[in-house]
């Protein structure tokens with residue numbers, strides 16, 4: 001296996017990449033556009049079907065027309081270029097397209113080029129602009145350009161402790177200690193499947209609660225009875 005250099009850099013690219021919607025006037029070279037496209041075509045896809053076509057748009061007038069295909073696309077006409085992501089069918093290929101989009105964006109950011117995913121809420125209109133056949137799916141345009149100086153000095157805001165990111169606790173034959181305050185958010189917010197997660201289910205916690213109450217009541221009774229005999 002080939003040695004991979006710059007491992008730490010990928011983490012830094014992911015950490016700092018943001019949706020860039022304000023672009024400088026600086027043009028992006030064709031060489032850089034090709035580097036970005038190559039990263040996209042190297043993305044993984046289900047059964048390696050690579051169900052995508054990337055259409056590069058540099059013409060300002062076409063970018064303006066494309067912007068009319070989305071509800072939140074005002075930044076598109078100001079981009080240095082855009083890549084339309086087209087696929088042959090709906091469903092799983094859209095997940096593949098998502099993988100390609102991430103690669104395209106990270107490769108661009110590696111070159112200092114910002115980007116923004118832009119949803120085509122009116123795909124029929126957008127298809128017309130690029131002469132895309134009606135039987136193909138076209139919902140996403142990625143706009144690219146060097147960020148304007150005032151654009152995003154801060155790293156992106158992301159949730160730090162997401163309950164969905166909890167580690168799976170325990171597995172068959174081996175259980176790690178479970179902290180109750182770790183579990184409550186899971187029970188409240190997400191119905192935990194005890195068979196797959198190894199966690200006790202809601203019914204179990206309910207029973208535990210009931211028996212603890214009963215035990216408490218019994219202990220209380222005992223102490224009052226003892227107090228009565230001591231008198």
Ligand SMILES: Cc1cc2nc3c(=O)[nH]c(=O)nc-3n(C[C@H](O)[C@H](O)[C@H](O)COP(=O)(O)O)c2cc1C
Nearest residue numbers: 017018019020021070072073116117118119156157
């Ligand atoms: C599926 C998808 C659709 C998006 N559509 C749009 C869009 O139509 N217009 C837009 O300006 N941003 C769009 N975005 C960009 C998101 O708003 C952006 O990634 C998110 O707010 C995080 O921004 P940040 O990385 O700067 O924190 C889209 C992102 C995704 C993943």
